[in-house]
Amino acid sequence: MAKVLVFIDNPGSALKKSSLELLTLARSLGDSAVAVNGDVSDAVAASFAEYGASAVLRPSAQDLDEYLVAPKVTFLAAAAESTGAAIVLLDNSPEGKEIAARLGIRLGAGVITDVVSVDSDGSAHKAVLAGSYNTTCKAKTPVSILTIKANNVVPEPAAAHSTPEQGTVDVPAAGAVPAARVTAREQKVASGRPDLTDARIVVAGGRGMDGNFGPVEELADALGAAVGASRAATDAGWISHDAQVGQTGKTVSPQLYISAGISGAIQQKAGMQTSKVIVAVNKDAESPVFEIADFGIVGDVFDVLPQATAEIKKR
Numbered sequence: 481m482a483k484v485l486v487f488i489d490n491p492g493s494a495l496k497k498s499s500l501e502l503l504t505l506a507r508s509l510g511d512s513a514v515a516v517n518g519d520v521s522d523a524v525a526a527s528f529a530e531y532g533a534s535a536v537l538r539p540s541a542q543d544l545d546e547y548l549v550a551p552k553v554t555f556l557a558a559a560a561e562s563t564g565a566a567i568v569l570l571d572n573s574p575e576g577k578e579i580a581a582r583l584g585i586r587l588g589a590g591v592i593t594d595v596v597s598v599d600s601d602g603s604a605h606k607a608v609l610a611g612s613y614n615t616t617c618k619a620k621t622p623v624s625i626l627t628i629k630a631n632n633v634v635p636e637p638a639a640a641h642s643t644p645e646q647g648t649v650d651v652p653a654a655g656a657v658p659a660a661r662v663t664a665r666e667q668k669v670a671s672g673r674p675d676l677t678d679a680r681i682v683v684a685g686g687r688g689m690d691g692n693f694g695p696v697e698e699l700a701d702a703l704g705a706a707v708g709a710s711r712a713a714t715d716a717g718w719i720s721h722d723a724q725v726g727q728t729g730k731t732v733s734p735q736l737y738i739s740a741g742i743s744g745a746i747q748q749k750a751g752m753q754t755s756k757v758i759v760a761v762n763k764d765a766e767s768p769v770f771e772i773a774d775f776g777i778v779g780d781v782f783d784v785l786p787q788a789t790a791e792i793k794k795r
């Protein structure tokens with residue numbers, strides 16, 4: 481049975497849905513272990529057991545967070561070696577991808593990013609060239625490192641489980657090795673909305689919102705969704721750059737993506753076309769966005785979105 485190692489960084493008080501997805505995927509591929517950095521609450525420890533991890537490894541040093549990603553790579557490399565992992569799974573965040581790339585060098589392992597599913601033989605499926613092709617790829621190296629896009633696996637607890645073995649991986653204190661250090665962290669203003677890359681529903685607005693994201697935000701709040709945007713909207717300063725979806729923004733894969741006043745340029749598609757259901761609202765019936773939409777509404781966003789919000793609020 482293949483050994484599969486999942487990296488979870490700073491789980492906080494409870495595991496995020498994307499972490500549960502990684503644990504579920506790992507279990508489907510073999511004997512899964514977790515390498516976790518940061519504090520592990522009782523709820524997180526219970527989730528590791530519930531999702532079938534056979535071992536939980538933590539670093540001996542506690543200062544990894546103060547030094548960007550390099551010390552986390554050292555920890556993960558040591559954890560991969562000690563578990564004999566054939567597959568290492570990370571989330572598809574920018575940091576997850578950076579760790580994956582550095583770990584690939586460290587272990588001489590192939591790295592595949594933006595993965596949406598993995599077969600039992602370790603073959604990974606992903607879209608390439610801004611979503612023009614779906615490919616199946618497999619690393620030729622003994623160890624493969626995969627970063628997994630959120631919302632592509634249904635999180636499921638294991639049918640039977642037991643308490644995972646606890647272990648510590650010896651790593652040098654990060655401060656002992658010369659490295660770039662984090663000197664300050666800026667607290668994000670909490671919006672109360674789900675994280676864009678993790679959200680089950682995303683409502684995204686584009687240039688068609690003409691500087692007024694109110695209707696997008698109201699619909700998002702009625703649906704419990706995250707707010708996304710095209711680059712035209714973020715470049716115009718109508719919404720934060722954090723909300724940009726696309727080739728140079730975030731990649732999302734929600735159950736439902738509502739695109740409002742967005743034309744569907746290839747760079748926007750690259751970040752959202754693996755969404756399960758795409759609903760597009762655009763006043764131009766010829767807009768390319770309708771080529772990828774499952775449901776299309778030809779209409780003005782300032783009519784359609786408030787009507788949708790009002791209907792949802794009635795339920």
Ligand code: FAD
Pocket residue numbers: 685686687688689709710711712713724725726727728729730740741742743744745746747748751761762763764767779780781782
């Ligand atoms: P437009 O293309 O101007 O489309 C606006 C749409 O709104 C039109 O279809 C119009 O019919 C519709 N509309 C207007 N008014 C209304 C109304 N009242 N009601 C309904 N519909 C209305 N773009 C991204 O999104 N993400 C990226 O990550 C990204 N990266 C890029 C990287 C590179 C290297 C380059 C070159 C470009 C990148 N772009 C990216 C930009 C991309 O090419 C497009 O320019 C951008 O996506 C267009 O945004 P938009 O669809 O909001 O605007």
